[in-house]
Structures are given as C-alpha cells and as structure tokens.
Amino acid sequence: MxxxxxxxxxxxxxxxxxxxxxxxxxxxxxxxxxxxxxxxxxxxxxxxxxxxxxxxxxxxxxxxxxxxxxxxxxxxxxAEEDSDGGCHEVATIEIVGHDRPGIVSQISNAFAQRSVNVEELNTECRSAPMSGEALFEARARVCIPSDCDVSDLRSDLELIAADLMVDVSFESD
Structure with a gap:
C-alpha cells in the first residue's frame, strides 16, 4: 500500500x-x-x-x-504516521465572548507555554442575539502532554478569560 x-x-x-x-x-x-x-x-x-x-x-x-x-x-x-505526539490527555476548550483582537493569540500562547498541542480549532464571529454586537466563539481540541499540570493550565485559561472578559470552558474527553 x-x-x-x-x-x-x-x-x-x-x-x-x-x-x-x-x-x-x-x-x-x-x-x-x-x-x-x-x-x-x-x-x-x-x-x-x-x-x-x-x-x-x-x-x-x-x-x-x-x-x-x-x-x-x-x-x-x-502524510506522516499518526502519533499521539506525547499526548497524555485530550480536552475540549470552548471560548465565548464579545469579539476583540487578541483572543486567539492569548489562548494559543497559554497552550504553547505548556506545550499543549492544538489538534483542531474552529472559530466564528456572529451577531449576539439581543445586542447584535460581534460575538466570538471558539472550540479547540487540544492534546495535553504528561508533563503539563492540567490544573495550572485551567488556571491560566481562567486568568485569560477574566482579562479578556470571555467565558472559557474546559472539558476532558
């Protein structure tokens, strides 16, 4: 083959x-x-x-x-052979909030700092139902290495969410 x-x-x-x-x-x-x-x-x-x-x-x-x-x-x-690339845990991250520059940059920086690999990323801007303002939504499937403390990653994401005024949810698959 x-x-x-x-x-x-x-x-x-x-x-x-x-x-x-x-x-x-x-x-x-x-x-x-x-x-x-x-x-x-x-x-x-x-x-x-x-x-x-x-x-x-x-x-x-x-x-x-x-x-x-x-x-x-x-x-x-x-194509390269499929490998888990040192993946210890897979998680889904969802982000929702008013659109503004830098959301993807800050979240992806937090992943990179902890060697978390983004396997899939889908983003969208749409009008918020009541206000009509631009609403940003993202869904990422990430691969977390064994040497990454998941609670520290969650804390990083919560700090970013507070700074950007967005909601971030984290769910292990």
Missing part, C-alpha cells in the same frame, strides 16, 4: 468544486480518507488525506496538481 498524501487547497467557492476534487482523486486511483473543508469569505478551503492505489502515486500527484489549472491553489505533502 502506498503511503497517503495530505493536500491543502483553496479556491473561489462555486458549486461542484468538491465533486471536481473528488472525481480527480478517484480517476487517478486515489482513495479519499478524511477531510475538513469549508467556505470562508467566499473562498473554499480544505485539507484532505488521500491514499494512492498501488503503483499510481505519481499519477495521483499529477492529477491533483492539474487542479491548479482550474483556479485551485494546492500544497501537497507526504
């Missing part, structure tokens, strides 16, 4: 874009394993992991490269 590839892509959003990518992968003998995709600001962006059929790796690489001729920017890398 050929080792999988990971592709990140971005292009102007339009109907049929996912089908174009999927049919290109399939026609070149690729098997679509997993993906995360969405429309942000009129641009369709995604990352996907694809496994080439035996002996068809170069064909698959050439086929996905041809998507650039259709207005899709690509970065293709060899």
């Amino acid at each position: 050929e080792s999988p590839i990971v592709m990140s892509l971005i292009g102007p959003d339009r109907p049929g874009l996912v089908e174009l990518i999927a049919s290109t992968v399939k026609a070149a003998g690729g098997n679509w394993l997993e993906s995360r995709m969405c429309n942000l600001g009129g641009q369709f962006a995604g990352i996907l992991r694809v496994s080439p059929s035996e002996g068809r790796r170069e064909e698959l690489l050439a086929a996905v490269a041809s998507l650039q001729d259709k207005g899709i920017s690509l970065v293709v890398k060899d």
Whole structure:
C-alpha cells in the first residue's frame, strides 16, 4: 500500500468544486480518507488525506496538481504516521465572548507555554442575539502532554478569560 498524501487547497467557492476534487482523486486511483473543508469569505478551503492505489502515486500527484489549472491553489505533502505526539490527555476548550483582537493569540500562547498541542480549532464571529454586537466563539481540541499540570493550565485559561472578559470552558474527553 502506498503511503497517503495530505493536500491543502483553496479556491473561489462555486458549486461542484468538491465533486471536481473528488472525481480527480478517484480517476487517478486515489482513495479519499478524511477531510475538513469549508467556505470562508467566499473562498473554499480544505485539507484532505488521500491514499494512492498501488503503483499510481505519481499519477495521483499529477492529477491533483492539474487542479491548479482550474483556479485551485494546492500544497501537497507526504502524510506522516499518526502519533499521539506525547499526548497524555485530550480536552475540549470552548471560548465565548464579545469579539476583540487578541483572543486567539492569548489562548494559543497559554497552550504553547505548556506545550499543549492544538489538534483542531474552529472559530466564528456572529451577531449576539439581543445586542447584535460581534460575538466570538471558539472550540479547540487540544492534546495535553504528561508533563503539563492540567490544573495550572485551567488556571491560566481562567486568568485569560477574566482579562479578556470571555467565558472559557474546559472539558476532558
């Protein structure tokens, strides 16, 4: 079995874009394993992991490269073996509050200071129901190493939440 590839892509959003990518992968003998995709600001962006059929790796690489001729920017890398990267505990962090610059920066800095790896991050700004003010929401899935004191991490996040006037919830998975 050929080792999988990971592709990140971005292009102007339009109907049929996912089908174009999927049919290109399939026609070149690729098997679509997993993906995360969405429309942000009129641009369709995604990352996907694809496994080439035996002996068809170069064909698959050439086929996905041809998507650039259709207005899709690509970065293709060899997938690495899945590893927990020293992960001792997985947690979900949720943040909700009035939008302001620096929320993601401060929270991610707290993670980096304690070697906590962000596995997945989804953020969104929307109008608050009553006031119509910009409301920031984030949900992060993080991997906490064994040498990180979880109670200290929680304390760090609570201090940041108070400083930024946002609510932060922490739940071990």
